[in-house]
Amino acid sequence: MNKKPRNYDWDGFTINLYLDDEQDWMAHLVELPNVSAHGDTADEALEELYVAWEMVKEDYQEDGEKIPIAPSRKDYSGCFNVRIDKQVHRALAIEAAQAGISLNALVSTKLASK
Template structure:
């Protein structure tokens, strides 16, 4: 498993007064450092060590988000009233409910 394919992020931690490196596929791991570059290098190193250890012990290693296949479909449950409101809005706009909701998700509305 190539640990370079994982999803890394560096953010500022006001609580720790340092930058924190994170990996989406390993939410329990983090690395604090004085600079963003050090935080990124630290979390990448920790993840690589963790992947090696998991592999050596026959444990399943998380598949990187970037390497996963996505169908483009997911189900979401909403209250019937909201479903009705969205169906009406889609009809008024002359688009499918799917297209309306997809556009709203894409725009953050």
């Protein structure tokens, strides 16, 4: 179950909140799983998680490091490199040529349809 309380700012990170096997409420930032907490109630686990997240941010600042940015708040260039098998590269290039489109257009279309 994902829950974002109105009074907490998670800086764009996703919260995973669940009841574990010992019936304790567990909460963590999905993108930063080491930032976690637990409690007897869901609200307590979320409150403890918020305290943990604030402490992590303070530690980053004290160490002169940048606070991690949630993927949902990052700016992306739209460009990345992928290493693939030579035969896959060849097959995609042939498919793109047969379709009369660029390799980038073909791969972009295939990725967008997933």
